[in-house]
Amino acid sequence: xxxxxxxxxxxxxxADGAMSTYEVDGISADMSFLEMLDTLNEExxxxxxxxxxxxxxxxxxxxxxxxxxxxxxxxxxxxxxTCQLHMRSFADGDTIDVEPxxxxxxxxxxxxxxxxxxxxxIIQAGxxxxxxxxxxxxAHATAVPKPDADFAFEHAECIGCGACVxxxxxxxAMLFTSAKVNHLNVLPQGAPERETRVLDMVAQMDEEGxxxxxxxxxxxxxxxxxxxxxxxxxxxxxxLRATRKASRR
Amino acid sequence: xARTVWDSSVGKKTVMxxxxxxxxxxxxxxxxxxxxIFFGPGEFNHYAHWLRTVGEPFMHxxxxxxxxRVALVVAVFAHATSAYQLSRxxxxxxxxxxVHKKARASYATRTMRWxxxxxxxxxxxxxxxxxxxxxxxxxxxxxxxxxxxxxxFSTWYGNVIYIVAMLALGLHIRHGFWSAAQTLGVxxxxxxxxxxxxxxxxxxxxxxxxxxxxxxxxxxxxx
Numbered sequence: 001x002x003x004x005x006x007x008x009x010x011x012x013x014x015a016d017g018a019m020s021t022y023e024v025d026g027i028s029a030d031m032s033f034l035e036m037l038d039t040l041n042e043e044x045x046x047x048x049x050x051x052x053x054x055x056x057x058x059x060x061x062x063x064x065x066x067x068x069x070x071x072x073x074x075x076x077x078x079x080x081x082t083c084q085l086h087m088r089s090f091a092d093g094d095t096i097d098v099e100p101x102x103x104x105x106x107x108x109x110x111x112x113x114x115x116x117x118x119x120x121x122i123i124q125a126g127x128x129x130x131x132x133x134x135x136x137x138x139a140h141a142t143a144v145p146k147p148d149a150d151f152a153f154e155h156a157e158c159i160g161c162g163a164c165v166x167x168x169x170x171x172x173a174m175l176f177t178s179a180k181v182n183h184l185n186v187l188p189q190g191a192p193e194r195e196t197r198v199l200d201m202v203a204q205m206d207e208e209g210x211x212x213x214x215x216x217x218x219x220x221x222x223x224x225x226x227x228x229x230x231x232x233x234x235x236x237x238x239x240l241r242a243t244r245k246a247s248r249r
Numbered sequence: 250x251a252r253t254v255w256d257s258s259v260g261k262k263t264v265m266x267x268x269x270x271x272x273x274x275x276x277x278x279x280x281x282x283x284x285x286i287f288f289g290p291g292e293f294n295h296y297a298h299w300l301r302t303v304g305e306p307f308m309h310x311x312x313x314x315x316x317x318r319v320a321l322v323v324a325v326f327a328h329a330t331s332a333y334q335l336s337r338x339x340x341x342x343x344x345x346x347x348v349h350k351k352a353r354a355s356y357a358t359r360t361m362r363w364x365x366x367x368x369x370x371x372x373x374x375x376x377x378x379x380x381x382x383x384x385x386x387x388x389x390x391x392x393x394x395x396x397x398x399x400x401x402f403s404t405w406y407g408n409v410i411y412i413v414a415m416l417a418l419g420l421h422i423r424h425g426f427w428s429a430a431q432t433l434g435v436x437x438x439x440x441x442x443x444x445x446x447x448x449x450x451x452x453x454x455x456x457x458x459x460x461x462x463x464x465x466x467x468x469x470x471x472x
Contacts, residue, residue, distance in 0.1 A: 171342035211342030237434025
């Protein structure tokens, strides 16, 4: 396959960026999108040019490191991560636009790499369970009803890639935050911090400069892990419950 | 608690949801009241007078009406202020647009902000036209709402302003009602279809109900 790439190039965080056009040839339909970018970078290095910087790690679709807005879609046209997107999803001769996640809370570090530590700080605000560490407890010591376990697991699938923020017209992190809140709040292990978790995580989310939810639904459409939009409804419910409880104290 | 709610983006959305639902409830009552115009000037004018005497003798003349007016002003103000502040936050959160543009979300969702501005301007015109009579076409007659309504919808601009506003209202309710349910945490996977159906039904019913009046005047059914 022969492709024309238009890639966002930006030297540094404070530098101006622009789309640069590159031609790549000899691309196999079985290559992943990142392998295609590797091919481009090999050529750029051989020519003595600066390779395109992009985030990647496991390349198995489970770590949440890869990003990229491809032709206006977070993680491209398929509902998966960019590393699991294959070139067979494109046609020979296509022009592909590659841009970084766009949100003021995710500043561009270089080219296609953005700083997602805002997500880490949201997790630090309450995305954990305070439990005594040590040997793993007996699995049946705490009973969890099956529907609750399924609900928690569905939300635990979130890999924190930030596609929800990238797709949201308001740059909101509601889907990410709600996945974490719902995951822990439904479980007995998460119960002691149920109220503080949602209040602190939402407060941190606002603090980081993410936008608000207008229920456009773009986040859930872009999510490679299929976190549903109704997750946000669940978090709103938890937030209202926690606010009411906190006011009674 | 008020501080927590107002300082949070989720809290401000709650304010929007609650104030929106208050206005929606009022609109249903308002729309039903409007339809009395089809039963002649006697019934319509009598209904308008009754609105001023509701609650008597416990309430004095027009007390109930003013109570509702105050509640509505508070709701409109709370709705608009939170919408403005949330929109500012949203725009700040996404300062750089994507080069590759895509049509996103439904029409109703994308037009919430402009639709809201159109509705706010409409409310101002509507009050100046039919409550105070300041910008009314022809002679505004206090206590004769039937004639005043006929006057307004006998002008082309009166019809245009009203019809545009009512279409904006329908779109606003279509996304707004369903969104309010999500914000208040009453939505769920099982209830989603029902909530969307109710939102669409309310939007359609209110738009059609309100539009019946100018259409009635234009077709000569009401004169």
